[in-house]
Amino acid sequence: MKKYSWIIVTFSLFIVSGVFLGQGSIGSLTNQNHEIDHGHLVTDDNGSIEEEVYGVQLVIKGKVEQLGDSFKRKSGLITRFGEELYDVTPATIDVQKVVYGTSPDSSKITLLQHGRKEDNASSVHFVTPGEEVILLLVKTTDGYYWSYNFELVHGGEGSCCTAFKMSKSD
Structure with a gap:
């Protein structure tokens, strides 16, 4: 039983750390990277x-x-x-x-x-x-x-x- 609980705990830690790391990198690409933000300024998404x-x-x-x-x-x-x-x-x-x-x-x-x-x-x-x-x-x-x-x-x-x-x- 202890073997299964260690596997579950280890697997849970991988999932939690992956979620946090994934959100951090996605957030930095969308919110902190000014090249992406400024690139958006020249697209036609903004209108005329x-x-x-x-x-x-x-x-x-x-x-x-x-x-x-x-x-x-x-x-x-x-x-x-x-x-x-x-x-x-x-x-x-x-x-x-x-x-x-x-x-x-x-x-x-x-x-x-x-x-x-x-x-x-x-x-x-x-x-x-x-x-x-x-x-x-x-x-x-x-x-x-x-x-x-x-x-x-x-x-x-x-x-x-x-x-x-x-x-x-x-």
Whole structure:
């Protein structure tokens, strides 16, 4: 009888470990592998380009004039510690051409970028003075602009982004 119980216990351990290892590898392929996720972005499963950029309000070609001083912006989320704030760094963009959307009230707009210019981890993704860019934008209620779906801008090399850098001229 002891021989059978050891066989059952050993067999059960193989099954349990196989389930855990199998779920881990499947999960890492579907959730953690960015190549698979980004590859999905270019398939026709997502629909048309119009559907993908539905939220874009303005597309411009422009030149980055300057970066402003970083400041804290209210998130609108209230916690037990008060209102949540986050860092933004504004960039002044000289609008050279409106490709899509209603022309801004001025030939210069302010693009908000998440993070502080003193923080290398976030500022590496910022537009810089002298760059010519094409921007897909969403207007804020207080007259600034965000890059459409800014999370994608931070994706790194080879990822989809909404701040297309054309060149840098000094």
